[in-house]
Amino acid sequence: MIAAPVASAGALDVERIRADFPLLARRVHGKPLIYLDNANTSQKPASVIEAVDHFYRRTNANVARAVHALGDEATSAFEASRDKLARFINAPSRDEVIFTSGTTQAINLVAYSYALPRLQAGDTILVTQMEHHANIVPWQLVGARTGAKLKVAPITESGELIVERFIELLTPEVKLAAVTHVSNVLGTINPVAQLARECRKRGIPLLVDGSQAAPHLR
Numbered sequence: 001m002i003a004a005p006v007a008s009a010g011a012l013d014v015e016r017i018r019a020d021f022p023l024l025a026r027r028v029h030g031k032p033l034i035y036l037d038n039a040n041t042s043q044k045p046a047s048v049i050e051a052v053d054h055f056y057r058r059t060n061a062n063v064a065r066a067v068h069a070l071g072d073e074a075t076s077a078f079e080a081s082r083d084k085l086a087r088f089i090n091a092p093s094r095d096e097v098i099f100t101s102g103t104t105q106a107i108n109l110v111a112y113s114y115a116l117p118r119l120q121a122g123d124t125i126l127v128t129q130m131e132h133h134a135n136i137v138p139w140q141l142v143g144a145r146t147g148a149k150l151k152v153a154p155i156t157e158s159g160e161l162i163v164e165r166f167i168e169l170l171t172p173e174v175k176l177a178a179v180t181h182v183s184n185v186l187g188t189i190n191p192v193a194q195l196a197r198e199c200r201k202r203g204i205p206l207l208v209d210g211s212q213a214a215p216h217l218r
Helices: 014-019 046-058 069-088 103-118 137-146 163-168 192-201
Strands: 124-128 149-153 174-180 206-209
Touching: 103 137, 103 174, 103 206, 124 137, 137 149, 163 192, 174 192, 192 206
Parallel strands: 124 149, 124 174, 174 206
Antiparallel strands: none
């Protein structure tokens, strides 16, 4: 019998973390489940599952529309989560937090409500070679309807953005830049603060796909 290693001070306690996720107690093909697809769909810890369960058992009602007790409770919980998220992502105002079904819908919301009415033939949208399809296809579709073109900043063989080239491509015809903070495929962390400064100097709006970064980085 081999004893489990004892976690040293400051070491990552993998077993404790696994215990937070009920689904990881499953066995698949006769072996403990090892799940490596979190960049696609993350499993939910017990606290999240319990919070959702509690809501449906105790508070389920329409938010911001129902005037009865459950409606008030649901609205209060909904708005409190907006405040928590604003603090978590360091948003200057709770009014900057908009709930969507996910990052794909969020990017499409920007593409069709912001970019579509503003772009025209001759304009350019700058993305990088490492973008998820959700941060490419919306711009292609908007470009097809407006005449705007997609420009792609290259990456190195090791999967890192060539920052100097990205900055060089921020030419006057670029009306929007869209870049992932952390690649879901490569794990590359892009210097979005630097990219944002360069875009701001030129008056170019920057969309950051932060879906992979938010759980891991400040």
